[in-house]
Amino acid sequence: MIRRPLRPLARILRARAEGQDPDLVEAEERAARLAERHRAERAKAETRLLLLGVVFILGFSTVAGRMALVSGSLPVEPRAGGVGEPIHTQRADIVDRNGVVLATNIATASLYAQPKDLIDPSGAAIKLAAIFPDLDADTLASQFTDGRKFLWIKRTISPEQRQRVHDIGEPGLLFGPRETRLYPNGAVAAHVLGGASFGREGVDAAEVVGTAGVERVFDARLRDPAVLSDPLRLSIDIRVQTALEDVLAQGMSELRAKGAVGILMEARTGQIAALASLPDFDPNNRPALPTSGDPADSPLFNRAAQGRYELGSTFKPLTVAMGLEAGLISPQTMIDTKGPMKWGRFTIRDFHNYGPRLTVEDVLVNSSNIGSAHIGLMVGAARQKAFFEKIGMMQPSPVELTEAARTAPLLPKQWSDLSTITISYGHGMAVTPLHLAAAYASLVNGGLRVKPSIIAGEAPPTEADRVVSERTSRQIRSMLRQVVVRGTAERADVAGYDVAGKTGTADKPNARGGYARDKTIATFASFFPASDPRYVLVICLDEPTTVINNTSFRTAGLTAAPVLAHAIRRIAPALGMRPAEPARAEVPLLYTLAGNH
Template sequence: MIRRPLRPLARILSARAQGKDPDLIEAEERAARLAARHRAERQKAETRLLLLGLVFVLGFTTVAGRMALLSAAVPVEPRAALSSDPIRAQRAEIVDRNGALLATNIVTASLYAQPATMIDPKRAATELAAIFPDLDAGTLEARFTDGRKFLWIKRSISPEQRQRVHDLGEPGLLFGPREARLYPNGAVAAHVLGGASYGREGVHAAEVVGTAGVERVFDARLRDPERSEEPLRLSIDIEVQAALEEVLAAGMAEMNAKGAMGILMEADTGQIRALASLPDFDPNLRPPLPSRGDPAESPLFNRAAQGRYELGSTFKPLTVALALDTGLVAPSTLIDTKGPMRWGRFTIRDFHNYGPQLTVEEVIVKSSNIGAARIAILQGAKAQQDFLKRIGMFEPVSVELTEAARTTPLLPARWSDLTTMTISYGHGIAVTPLHLASAYAMIANGGRRVTPSIVLKDVAPDESRRVISERSAAQVRAMLRQVVLRGTARQADVPGYEVAGKTGTADKPLPQGGYARDKVISTFASFFPATHPEFVLVIALDEPVNVINGTRVRTAGWTAAPVAAKAIRRIAPIMGLRPGADPEHLAPVLYTLAGNE
């Protein structure tokens, strides 16, 4: 930069030549330089002020824009903001073995409030209480006026309810999108499906999670986005399920029972075609868990998979199966049944006096407690324990139901000789009906243990799971057929379907110890057709009372057995089983084929 001189030589010489004062020229130059410097500094200051103003304008514009967005946006319910993971609402459908829909999803809405934007909180509270009877107008009004900015009112509402709320015209009442679980068959298969509810929730979405049954067991699979279009296929048949529940409900009413349960299982595979427990519930309106009292009194209680009962004489075929398989007895072996049988200070009695001796076959047909106890003593406590353990009576049933996985059989603390005898006829050990169905499947399929399953899959017979020989299983099957033809289960006979099975009537234990004399669990465990068993059916009634000619009877032969017969008549044709020839004179042939002597 070239600076201007304060005393320019040309102007100085010219001024001297004209007789002027050269100092004036220096003063002018000094003033001009000062003015130029002032202009430069002013321009720099103005530029700085302009830039600073622009910065402030941009900052305030950003803040104002953000505040405008926040004031216009719908508030997010705080619990949903705790996780940064997105809420996935989509849930896969559930279908039966034939593809019939059991559980699906529907689009609905949630209802929430922004009290700060309400026009008339008192009127809104009153009108909402009229639309939703479970809401209290006073409580709502108090919450609308206590200063809160957000309030959930209903997690899920119907389209009709949404329209009625919309018609109120209250700007502080708002709706959020929801996907809800729908069970189109209502209460049918309720204990299998279980139910679902909301997990994490936000205004714009809610997570649907399983609460019980297969919905809970397969919760992760049903919520997997990659498999949302792939339905979960169960092994149950919804038509068979509905028929079984209908028969159970009618039988429960006819027999004046407080509860009923039924299981239909494939003998070879353990696949469950139907599983019912009454009373039941509608999973669309699943009731809350009981906070007090006996859980078994709740309709949520799954008697088939969760209830542990002493199942009485249905255990006798298991006792005989072990004795036959170990060679201790044959079907024609005579057993001392003279009674009453005394063991220390305890006495074992039969329902009737069957005489001093019965064959092993007659012990089953007539259902002799003394005979079963004598056979159990022959085999011993250790052999009985090992056998029951091998057929799964010591552990929960590994079926895909949460309730079953948590239910361990109740076993005696000390396995004495007396315990061995009482367990031989189903007292002193408490198991679920699912345990019993699995054990009878083992007899029906020729001696192989099966794993019950509620999910449809290919299952091949596994010889490595053999528990007893085919010969022993066939001998027991022949005996159980005779129980229906001429024994305690004659009410269960269904011509053409060769029903075989065993009744069991067990007194219910009292909470304070001992047994009730007027309350029983009556059970009929069966399979059909007897010559080539395909299906196992277990029916049990809780505290039944059947009145016949003015006489009150509770035994399974007059309560559970006739209900089972009605069930077989209904469900066998649905499954495509056609009735065949079933004359009684073929029974001796069946015994010979089974190895009876």
């Protein structure tokens, strides 16, 4: 940079030589330098003003753009701390196999209070208690005046209740939007559906989460926003489910039973068309879990999936199938039935004296414990245990119910010869009715093990799932038909539907480790038609009693078998099954005495 000299010596010297005043030259030079400095400072100031203007324009433009973006977006409920996932309130429907809605979401409202805005807290409390009888006016009044800023009053209210609260006219009583689960069929299929409740909750939203049954098992799928429009389709047929529950309720009432189970399963696929456990509950108003007493006495207890019972003589066809499959017996093989049978300090008896020997078929027809014990000993503990493992009786049932996954069969600690004997006729091993239904389906459908399922569209079993040969399956079907035609299950016969199956009456264990002689589990495991089974139907009654000629009877042949026959008459037409011959006139649920187990 070339600096301008402070004094213009050349001009001063020239001015002196020409006789001029050199001070004027120097003054002129100073004035020029000052003017140049002013021009530079002005340019710098203008540049700074321009840059500041640009900054202000950009700042105001950013703010204006953000305001426009916010004003054009949908409002979202603020979350505490501003972290976490948003609350998803929607939930997919659940439908039966025919598309009938079993569970859906409906829009409703919640009710809360901001006590500081209440004009008349005491009056509001009294009026709310009149609308909601479960609320206490004094408690509400105390909560309204204890200094709190917020109070939940009701998580969900009906439109009528909302209008009545609105009519109170209190500015401190406010409503929040809610979606809640509705079960339009009430208690029907309650133990299948399970129920739902609120999870994460805010003033303006609450998520609906499954608490039991398929609602809980498929909770993530039902709440997935990507499939909300695709309902979860069950294999249940609501028409059949309703009929089965009606029949069970009638049977419980007439037989004074404390509980009942009904399972209708497709023999070829394991698809469950109906599953009932009584007593039941309304999932729209699901009761609280019991805090004392026997959990099995609660209506929430799913006897089909959670109830582990010694199912008595219904195990005898499984024992016979083992012997047939091992080539140890045929239907006409003679079996020792001379009794009583002694094994160490234990004695095995039959309900009646059937003579010294019976054919294998008649062991089933007459339900001989001794004959079954001898077949069990022929099979042996190792083969018996392997067969139960193969047919799915040693693990929790794979059906899509939370309760089933947590319920493993009760097995002997040591599988001794005595265990083999007692298990051969259904004692010493406790399983759920679902295990029994799946085992019968696998046994009679041609020998392919089925996987019980409550979801529509499951794949049928393949040859890789074979548990017994077709020949064994055919022989079992024929023998179990004879149980109904001339054996212990005559009261289960329904003209035109070719019913087959096996009764089972098992004494219930007591708290002392023995068995209660006056309390039984009565079961009938059946299938129909016997020649080509389409459905397996298991009926199980807890502590039934029928009185005939002033005498009480508890055997399955007089309790569970007639209930099952009544159920088939109700559900077979709903399944589209026409009787093979004109049906007999409707008969009473209970009958005169005959048969034993």
